[in-house]
Amino acid sequence: TGVETPPRHVKRLLEVENGKLCYVVGTVYVDMPLKPNVLEDLARDHHITAPPPREKYHSASDEIMLEDESGRVRLVGQKIDDAEGVFVTGTIMAALGAETSSGDFEVIEYCFAGLPPQPALKPAQPDGEWVAIASGLEMGSASDAADVRTEMLVEYLLGEAGEEEDQDEAVKISRLILAGNSLARPDIGASAGEEPKKYGYDSSLYTAKPTEALDAFLSELAPSLPIELMSGETDPTEPTMPQQPLHHALLPKSAMYEGLTGRTNPFWCDIGGASFFGTSGQTVDDIFKYLEGNDRLGVAMQTLEWSHIAPTCPDTLWCFPFTDRDPFILHQTPHVYFVGNQPRFETRLVEAQPAAESEDQTVKRVRVVLVPKFSETGEVVLVNTATLEVRRRRFALGE
CATH class of the missing domain: 2.40.50.430 (OB fold (Dihydrolipoamide Acetyltransferase, E2P))
Structure with a gap:
């Protein structure tokens, strides 16, 4: 120029x-x-709140x-x-x-680095498979409405609810991904003046209701539908990224089924010839604090352009101390990139044109999906592995 x-x-x-x-x-x-x-x-010389x-x-x-x-x-x-x-x-x-x-x-x-190479999309079936993605179930909360929504979700995924069209759609769902925050925060109601118990656990300081509710939920689905259970910010596992899977001892009934697999956060997998990659939301939530605007979908798309999903680690987002590599660098572009526990559902199909001097002139296509909290919205996202089409299903009382 x-x-x-x-x-x-x-x-x-x-x-x-x-x-x-x-x-x-x-x-x-x-x-x-x-x-x-x-x-x-x-x-500081003195401690303040x-x-x-x-x-x-x-x-x-x-x-x-x-x-x-x-x-x-x-x-x-x-x-x-x-x-x-x-x-x-x-x-x-x-x-x-x-x-x-x-x-x-x-x-x-x-x-910036731009999108890394992307493997070819090779659907196992011509029409593809449907993958259900939900986040923020927060099982074990004190809300009766939340319990009803969760039961409606189970019936839908098992093909037992809705019209014939809904049942036909549910049959085509081959996998369920739970993108973190599956357990509600326990409601601790202990009085300040009570003495702690010396033996066993104090029911006022600990409640097993969240894990029992999640275990029962997964036990209903796992025999019929493969489930990928990711860790989240509020789940009982290490808060440092990458988060490790929930311990199987927390879910004694559902852990016996081969269909249930605990996954890390972030999480890669291949389903029906399409590569899926996602997080439970902490990465986008933390980057969001650095920026003036409120475009969370734009933040998620920008992480693809950076080829890095968690640049703020370990500055303001906790992570393990890696000395020889950065586990958050993208070495390949996924076909589906999902982010869980977001305020609302958003999606966009990103198409990245190759550079003129690049040997590979293939257009990269990525379906970016922001998955809302199920406990607040009752929404589940369905993604097709062949067309990358997205559908949203909402479960609520009176609908």
Whole structure:
């Protein structure tokens, strides 16, 4: 574009020369005054009550920076000012520009890794299979309406409810994915003055109702329908990402069935020739706090463009300390990408055109689905493995 010689690649950010066009690659860091900082909390001389968690870390004082092992440089320019919902701490980015007299880097253009290679979609059946995805069942809550909705879901999945059309649809469902938060938070009603029991467990401090309700629910379905049970933020497992499956001892009845499989969060699988990938929602929820807007579907789509689903780990989202690899990098593009426990249902079919110089000219197609909490909406999402078509089914009293 009018440049006689192509810009050179500067491998170290601190070696960028003033006024000379070049491109650099580094990790994005967003300096956010409102973001919690554990080091500052520890450095205080006196202890104070922690403030309530913020819904958003974003503010007008935020500064976008790029860093590598040599140092950090602030990014400026119209391209940076116009971007919204793009820059999040932890993403890898390449930037084209030049250093200004003040030592900042003025960005002319930038790009991310883009979607990684995608295997061909090879449906096992011409019409495909239907996969049901639900999240946020929160079994064992004190709501009678929630119990009725859950029972309606069981009858539907077993083909025992609805009109003949609904029963024919249910027969075609080959798998159920439960994307986290399957157990309700226990309602602890202990009095402050009561002495704890020395032997056994105190029923006022512990209740087995959530696990018993989930166990009974899964026991009804597992003999007839394969179930993938993912861990979630409120489930009794390690909160650090990637979360490990729920222990089988929590579900003694349903764990005996081969149809029930505990899964990690995030979770990959291949169903009917289509690759499914999803999380229980913590990754998108955390990234959402860094951005000004409220477009959660856009956040999920942006993680595909970054080729990284959890860039905010371990900054504000807990994760295991990996030293030799990053388990959240996408090495292949899934056909279905779902995110559980979201406020409402949203979906879009993403089609990524290949670069002109790329050897593989295949168009990548990804069905992105935000799965709402079943306990609040009564909604289940169905995805077809051949066409990537999506249907939404709602279960509620009086409908």
